[in-house]
Structure formats: structure tokens, C-alpha cells
Amino acid sequence: MRGLEAGQYRPLTESDIHSINETSIDILQEPGVQCNNIRALDMFEKNGAVVDRETKKVRIPRGMLEDAIASAPSRVTLCGRNDKDDLLLEGKRTHLGTGGTVLNVLDMETGKRRQTVIEDMKNFARLVDALDNVHFFMLPLYPNDIDVEDVDVNRFWWAMANTTKHVMGGVYTIDGVRNVINIAEHVAGSANKLRERPFISMVTCMMSPLIIDDTYGGLLMEVASHGIPVVCPAEPLAGATGPITLAGTVAVSNAESLAGVVLAQLTNRGTPTIYGTVATTMDMKSGYYLSGSIESGLINAACAQMAQFYQLPVYATAGMSDSKLPDIQAGYEKMATNIITALAGANYIHDAAGFLEFCTTISYEQMVIDDEIIGICMRAVKGIDTSLDSLARDVIKSVGAGGNFLTSTHTMKYCRSEFLNLSLGDRKSRKRWEKDGAKDCAERAKEKARRILAEHSPEPIPSEILENIRSVYPQLNIQYSSGGVQSLNNRRINKRQQDGC
Amino acid sequence: MYQKISLAVQEGEIEEVDQLTIKSLEKGNDPLDVLNNALMSGIEIVGQKFADGELFIPEVMMCAQALQAGIDRLNPFLKQDENPHRAKIVIGTVANDVHDLGKNLVKMMLTANGYEVIDMGVNVSAEEFAGAVRGHNPDVVGMSALITTTMLEMSKTIEYIKTQGLHNGSLKILVGGAPVTEKFAKEIGADLYADDAIEAARILREIL
Numbered sequence: 001m002r003g004l005e006a007g008q009y010r011p012l013t014e015s016d017i018h019s020i021n022e023t024s025i026d027i028l029q030e031p032g033v034q035c036n037n038i039r040a041l042d043m044f045e046k047n048g049a050v051v052d053r054e055t056k057k058v059r060i061p062r063g064m065l066e067d068a069i070a071s072a073p074s075r076v077t078l079c080g081r082n083d084k085d086d087l088l089l090e091g092k093r094t095h096l097g098t099g100g101t102v103l104n105v106l107d108m109e110t111g112k113r114r115q116t117v118i119e120d121m122k123n124f125a126r127l128v129d130a131l132d133n134v135h136f137f138m139l140p141l142y143p144n145d146i147d148v149e150d151v152d153v154n155r156f157w158w159a160m161a162n163t164t165k166h167v168m169g170g171v172y173t174i175d176g177v178r179n180v181i182n183i184a185e186h187v188a189g190s191a192n193k194l195r196e197r198p199f200i201s202m203v204t205c206m207m208s209p210l211i212i213d214d215t216y217g218g219l220l221m222e223v224a225s226h227g228i229p230v231v232c233p234a235e236p237l238a239g240a241t242g243p244i245t246l247a248g249t250v251a252v253s254n255a256e257s258l259a260g261v262v263l264a265q266l267t268n269r270g271t272p273t274i275y276g277t278v279a280t281t282m283d284m285k286s287g288y289y290l291s292g293s294i295e296s297g298l299i300n301a302a303c304a305q306m307a308q309f310y311q312l313p314v315y316a317t318a319g320m321s322d323s324k325l326p327d328i329q330a331g332y333e334k335m336a337t338n339i340i341t342a343l344a345g346a347n348y349i350h351d352a353a354g355f356l357e358f359c360t361t362i363s364y365e366q367m368v369i370d371d372e373i374i375g376i377c378m379r380a381v382k383g384i385d386t387s388l389d390s391l392a393r394d395v396i397k398s399v400g401a402g403g404n405f406l407t408s409t410h411t412m413k414y415c416r417s418e419f420l421n422l423s424l425g426d427r428k429s430r431k432r433w434e435k436d437g438a439k440d441c442a443e444r445a446k447e448k449a450r451r452i453l454a455e456h457s458p459e460p461i462p463s464e465i466l467e468n469i470r471s472v473y474p475q476l477n478i479q480y481s482s483g484g485v486q487s488l489n490n491r492r493i494n495k496r497q498q499d500g501c
Numbered sequence: 502m503y504q505k506i507s508l509a510v511q512e513g514e515i516e517e518v519d520q521l522t523i524k525s526l527e528k529g530n531d532p533l534d535v536l537n538n539a540l541m542s543g544i545e546i547v548g549q550k551f552a553d554g555e556l557f558i559p560e561v562m563m564c565a566q567a568l569q570a571g572i573d574r575l576n577p578f579l580k581q582d583e584n585p586h587r588a589k590i591v592i593g594t595v596a597n598d599v600h601d602l603g604k605n606l607v608k609m610m611l612t613a614n615g616y617e618v619i620d621m622g623v624n625v626s627a628e629e630f631a632g633a634v635r636g637h638n639p640d641v642v643g644m645s646a647l648i649t650t651t652m653l654e655m656s657k658t659i660e661y662i663k664t665q666g667l668h669n670g671s672l673k674i675l676v677g678g679a680p681v682t683e684k685f686a687k688e689i690g691a692d693l694y695a696d697d698a699i700e701a702a703r704i705l706r707e708i709l
Contacts, residue, residue, distance in 0.1 A: 404602065412513075412559040429696050 001378035002135045007092035008383065009343035011298055012305045020247065020306060024255040025062055032059040033210045033259045037217030043266050058212075060262055068265040069258070074311040076229055076272040078136065078348070079197040081187070082164035082459060087136060089274065089313035092304075092345025094381055096319065096338065096374045097136035098128060098367075099351025099359070100170050100203070103144065106325065106356070106363040108446060113361055118143035118154055120362070123453055124354065125162035127364065130456040131371040133378065134353045138203075139169030140362050150475040152176025156200060157183055157469070157476050164459050168201045168231075168350070177202065177222050179473070186469055187461060194228075201229035203276070203315075206256040208234060208241040212263065220260065224267040231315045232260025233276030237289060238299065240282040246295055250302045253279040257303070261312065274348065275307040276315035291320035291351070291359045292333030300337070301344035308345065316341055319352030319370060320359050326366040326442040330356060335373050342377045364453075365445035372424045379420040390414075424448065502528070503539040506571065510543030511550075513563030515570050522574040532578040536585050540571045541615055548614045552699050558606065565613040586617035588709045590675075591633045592643040593621030595654035600647035603678055603698075607643065610698035611705065627654075627661035634667045640709055641693070643675040643701070652680055656689040663690070673708065677701060 012020070032050075035041045035058045045051040050059040075090035087095045105116045120141055128134045139155045146154045152171050159167045160183075171177050180200065188194035204220040207213045212220075216232075223230040234256030236242025242249035257275045264273040280296035282289060290296065300316040307314030318341035323329040334352075341349050353370035354362045384390075395410040405411050424444055426433060439447075460466075470478040502525055509517040518540075525535050547564040550556040556564075572585045579585060590611055594604050601623045608618045619637050621629060625644075634642055642662070646652045655676055662668050675693040676686050686694035693708070695701035 404605065406558060406602070406605065407562055412563055415557045415559045429700070431696050431700070 001133075001375070001382055002095055003088055003093045004378060004381050005092050006094045006343050006345035006381040007308075008381075009301060009340050010305060011340075011344070012302050016247075016302075017305060017309050020251050020254060020302075021309065023251040024258060024306075025065065027210070027251060027255040028060040028065060028259060029062075030059070031210065032057045033212055033256070034058070035212040035217060036214040037212060037221075038214075040212060040217045040221060040263055043221075043263075047266050060259060065258060065262060068262040069310045069312065071265050071269050072261055072273045072312055073270065074313070076274060076313045077198075078166045078168070078201055078229060079199045080164050080166050081160060081199045081461075083197075085136075085165045087166055087348070089347040091347075092308060093347055094342050094345055094349070094378070095135040095347060096342060096349040096352035096377065097134050097165075098124070098138045098140045098353050099317065099320075099355060100139050100141070102141050102355065102360050102362050104357075104361040105141065106361060106366075108364050108449065115144040116141040116362065117145040118158060121155060121158045122162050123364070124362065124367065125159045125167075126456055126458055127367055127449060127452055128353070129163035129165060129458040130452045131353075131368065133371045133374040134165075134367070135374075136166040136168065136348070137163050138350050139167065140354055147475075149173070149175075153179045153183060153473055154476060156180045157473070160184070160187060160200065161461055162458050166199055166201070168203060170203045170205075171219055171223070174218065174222050177219060177226070181226050181228060183469055183473065186472075187465055198229050198272070201231070201272075201274075203231045203233065204260075205278070206232060206234045206260060208236040208256060209252055210256060210259075212259065217263065220263055221267045224264040224271045224273070227268060227271050229272040229274060230264055231274040231276040232264065233257065233278045233315060233317075234260070235278045238279065238281040238295065239284060240287075242279065246299055246302070249279055249281075250299055250306065253277045253299065253303055254306045257307075258310075273312075274315045275303075275310065275312040277303040278317045278351075279303065280317065288322075289358055290322055291355070292322045292329070292337070294336050296320075297337030297340045300341045300346060300349075304341065304344040304346035307347075313347045315348045315350060316346035317351050318342070318346070318349050319373070320355050322356075322358050324357050324361070326356070326363055326369055326445065330366060331369070331373070331441075334370060335376070338373055339377045339380055342374075342381050364449040365442050368445040368448045368452075369424065369441060372422060375420060375422075502530070503535070503542070506535070506539035507543035507546070510540055510564055510567050510571065511546055513560055513567050515563070515567045518567040519570040519574060522571040526574070526578060532575045533580075533583050536572070536575055536579070536583075540568055540575075544568045544613055544615055548610075548702060551610070551613070552703070558609070561613050562609050565609060568613065568615070584617075587615040588640040588705070589617045589619065589637060590641045590643055590705070591619045591621060591630070591637055591639040592645070593625035593630060593633075594623040594645045594647075595651055595658055596624055596626045597654060598646050598648055598651035599623045600645075603647065604643075604645040606698040607645065607677065607695075607701045610702045614702045614706070616705065627658040630658050631662050631665050631667060634662060634672065635665075640671065641673045641675050641705060643677070645676075646678040646681060649680045652678070652685065655681070655691070659690050675701065675704070 044058045078087045128137045184200045185191045185194045202223045204216040234253040238249040242252045279299045281293045318337035319334045321330040321333040354367040506521045551561045673692040676691040683694045
């Protein structure tokens, strides 16, 4: 059901959209954005923005903004390594997948939280590769066992080696960006082939409110200059780095997202640029960043409507939870924000699978549960078909009053497609459920995750490409073994895990 | 050939099962052999796949119809003592209850498992059940009820069958339905209880 057209949920009216648009345009002129990257500042000035060198304030005129919105493509295809995994981002077509980036994982064996390592990246990529409803793999974790300067290449490489789904990720250094693109070009076959079928994309970010950071601004320009799809999401926290009112935070988020689009388009006119938001709310009781609030869902659904108004593909955020484990709270928080953001037609909903605890922890069993939640959301997106055959008038006539539909061929025809087939939810009789061990959902999810990790092997990267990358990037520790390619780190990581690291 | 028939049963291809069964007989295969090693081996897999959640109810119904098409072709060629069915079941919804979905599901599941099912329909009185037992001489009589008040009809019916001297050694009484529990089944003197159609087929397989 990946990529189905949504748009049934519209928290904003046409006039709301108009008000927010005007407010955001106004914000981009007063106070404007603060741009801490000198090259970006130069570029804004050269192209006609009003720049105050002393305060680094950039006022983006309406014309420059409209020009950037017009030059950014309305349709971006984020490809898979295999074209069965391609995502067409446009209009109200909806996809959901993982997000980034956490430092901890709930260990499946101990149930305890520990630091994430590169082995987790491989495992999560492989798990997601096997989960049909997780539509893409955004690099979800930071490998704590890898030297800082090798993190970018390790994150991307081990993800693309373990899934054919689209790999998007945050980046940390300019060198990292270049090396990752170089590796991806090798895998694609050439630089051109990667641009034709970009199976990787990158994310930077804005510093809310209204700051283009020196490093992240530089990274955005670097990625844009390579013509690789890029997102520069706004990240206001309503009540802290954005106004407490949802409309105000949507206006600030919208202004920031648009500023990112402008910078990408000034860098490389026409480069695939995705309008992005990671906006959420702050807890007024504790000051914590909240990831599972329903208001976050409302903000993201509204931002999807704004992007649709500009005809830009949109990267949004939903499906997170502040719960510490895969429990009832995790279930309802994730479902609530996922379903409204999906129904709003956000094109690329990240963070929608695997995360817990204020977006700081990832969980294998939660990933499997979220696969099911996304499946349910996509069924809601699919909606109700009212074609003649679906209306079933002839069938109703022939069955008549008091008959049953179970034996009609019409039922046979639709029994697999009309109802969603759950793979995890319990629909057994009590007797059978008890016989099967009376397990709750999280326990069943853990078993499913274990089974997939024991059995699933993704489509491999061809060995000649592998050999090539192995020789150019020794820091990836690619190693041949009888079971295929593995990382030299394995032994070390296993030891660290045993140590409870 | 047998493999083909078995597959056609598994895929619910009614016409194909019919044609293949004719062909198989024309080739001179033993009808009983065709029954056991082609048709029944196919439906066996269907039953297993349904129990495992791989096949859906409408698909199993189609398979059961395909099986029946094959059996109908074989029947005239089978000897008197060669019953094409695993066993015979009389089934119905008890008096004052007109709910038949659950009963139909059990019927479907049993048919798909190679049982001959005589369906008495809904609102079947104690006398009618007893009459059917007398007339058909089944291995099992099955009763269904959906409403808590009509559950008591089960008790009455069982009582009646017993007083008529029909509950002798070989006849087993099976009860089921949403409000019925294993404990209740025991209390009213039923021999068997199943909480859904899959369970009913499994239990009968164990005892027959």
C-alpha cells in the first residue's frame, strides 16, 4: 500500500493555509533568518536578499522565495537499490519509515538499554528490509563503536549493504558527504546513474528558531551541489523554540522549511529538495522534548498541507513515543500521530518506526510492532472503494434477505484485498491463545524480530563492487567469510555487548 | 495425475477437479485410490493451511466444493462398503435460535476435512434432532447456539436424545457456539466441545 494517495484529513482550511503562508512570508522578512554560514550569506546577498553582515540577518524577499518554490521539483523519486522499493514523493502520496538518530537500543536479550553499535545498524537495516510496511530506511542510530571521522561512511554503507530500500541519513562532515556519495556512485555504477536513480539522500537541519547553522548550512549546500536529494527540516519545539500555539509553530516551521528550500535552490537550481519539518512540543511540566504528543501530529499534518500548497514534496515526523518500552502508551501515541499525518498525505513520514523514549532509543520489537501500525494506517489511507463491483449490488440481489455472503464468489474475490491481514495482532480464541503461550504483543514481536534476523538475507551488493569499495575504504572493515561479507568489528562488538556496554 | 488432482483441490478449481477425476477413472485408476491419494490428500493440506491461517474461509469453501465435485464423480464407482467420507455428522442450530453463521463455518470446515455433513438448518427441535439421528445413523450430532437463553435448548435436546435411547456407544454429541463453554458442555452431558470450526475439525479427527 506504499505511496497511496491520502489527503482525507485536513486540519487547516484554505483560508488557514493562506493566513499561515502570509505569516511565514512576513517572518522571512522580519525578523528574517540568521545565517551563520558565510558562503550561504554571500549567496543570499548576491541573489538579492537584504543581508546585515553584522547581525548575519537575512531578509528573504517574496520574489526570491517564490522563485525557489518554482524551481524546486514538485516530484522527487527516492529510489531503492532495487526499483521495487522506489518511492515517488509528490502530491498527497504517503510513505512511512524509520527516522534518525538515536544513541541507545533496547537489547533484545537483556531487555536493558545499551549504547548502539554498528552491528545494530546492520541488524535494523536487515529487519526493515523484511518488513513490508516500513517503506524506507532512514539511518536510525549512531554507532558508538566507530571512530567519529568514519561514522558517515559506516552508517550509510552498512545500511545500503543490508537493505534494498531507500537509505536516507543525516551527515556529520563535508568529507563524509563526499565519501558517502562516492560509495553510492560505485554501487550505482556511475555518478550519472546515481543521479538518475538516487537510492540515497541526506538530511541536514535548521536551528530553531530561524537560524541557519554554520556547519549544517554548509552540509546542506554541499549535498545540494552534488544534486543528491536533500532535506533541511525545521525543528521548532512548540512552547520553547517555537510559539506555544500550534498555528504559530506551523508558521515558524513553514518559514524555516522554506528558507532551507531557498538555500538549496540558490546552491543548485532545480536540485531535488524536500520541504521538511520535525516540529513537536515541549512538556510544560518538565521542559522535556516530547515526541509522542498529539499536538505534534497536528503540527505535522498542517505542515503537510502547507507543502502541498507550495507543490513541494514533504518530509514530516510522526509515529514516535515517549514511553520507555513497547507498551500500551507506545502503541496509542504512535498510532495517533502516524494515522493523522498519513491521512494528511505527508509524502515521507520519518521516525514512524522503531523509536521510543523521546526519540533517544530504538527497539527491535517496537520496529516489528510499528510495521503493523503503519499497515493499519495505510489501510485507512486506502479508504473505501465505491466502484460498481465494490458496491456489490448484484451480489446483494442474488444473496437476498436472510442469505449469507460467505459462499459468494464476490467474497472469494475480495477476501484477501479488502481487509487488512494482520501479522502480529492477536485474533485467536482464548483457548488457542493460551495454548500458544498466552503471549502479549511485545513478546510476539520479539519472536518475529528474532525469526527475521535469523532467516532473512537481503539482496547482496555484487561482489566486484564490494571488492572495489573494500579496497578504497578500509575503515568499513569489510571482510569476506564463508557466510558472505561481514565486518571485522563483529568480535569486538560482541564482546562490548557482553560487557553490557 | 494424483498430484494434479490434489493441487486442483488445494486451489479450489471445481471444474478442473471434476475433469481430472473423470480422466483418472478413464485411465483405469482405482476409485478408492483416487479418493484417498488424490482428493483427500489435497483437502488434508487445505485443512492444515486453514488452521495455520494461510487460507481464508471463502477459499476453503471453494476447496470443499472442488472436493465434493470429485467425490460426486467417484461415488457411482465406489463399492457399497467404500464410503467416500471420513465419517457422518448431523448438524443444526437448536430450537428458537436462528443464527447459522457459526454452524455453517463448522459445516464448511468439516466438509473440507472430508466428512459428510447433514445440515438440519436453524431452529431445529429436540424431536427433529432425534429423528435425524435415527434416519441417518451419524457418528456425531452437533448442535450450535448463539443466545444464552437458547443454550438451554441444548440441554433439552441432549436429554431427549438420551431418553430415546439414541445416545448409545457409538454416537457422540458435539456442542458449540459463542456462549457455550467447556464446563457448560460437561454439565449438560455433551461428549465433545469445540470453541471454533478449526477446533471442531481437530477434535473429530482425534476421536473418529
